[in-house]
Amino acid sequence: MEITIKDDFIKLGQALKLAGLVDSGVDAKFVIQDGQVKVNGEVDTRRGKKLYAGDTFEFEGTVVTVK
Structure with missing residues (x-):
């Protein structure tokens, strides 16, 4: 799985939400x-x-790459 960011970085909590791995902060x-x-x-x-x-980053077996 991949997520794409517009800025230089994204914080881990925000990345988890963006990837749909958690419902809230x-x-x-x-x-x-x-x-x-x-x-x-x-x-x-x-x-x-x-x-x-x-x-x-990885959560519950799902690995996500930041692009």
């Missing part, structure tokens, strides 16, 4: 804090983590 906050999200293959618990083109 609150949901994103909890799954990130619980260590359920990997960024570039490693668990990241920072909801404000900046993702740039080429980065990947």
Whole structure:
């Protein structure tokens, strides 16, 4: 799966919502804090983590690439 961003970066919580993997920012906050999200293959618990083109994130087996 891929998401396309218009700016230089997107925050992890926003990226989860854009990809349709969570319904709200609150949901994103909890799954990130619980260590359920990997960024570039490693668990990241920072909801404000900046993702740039080429980065990947994974949640519940779905891998998403930022374009």
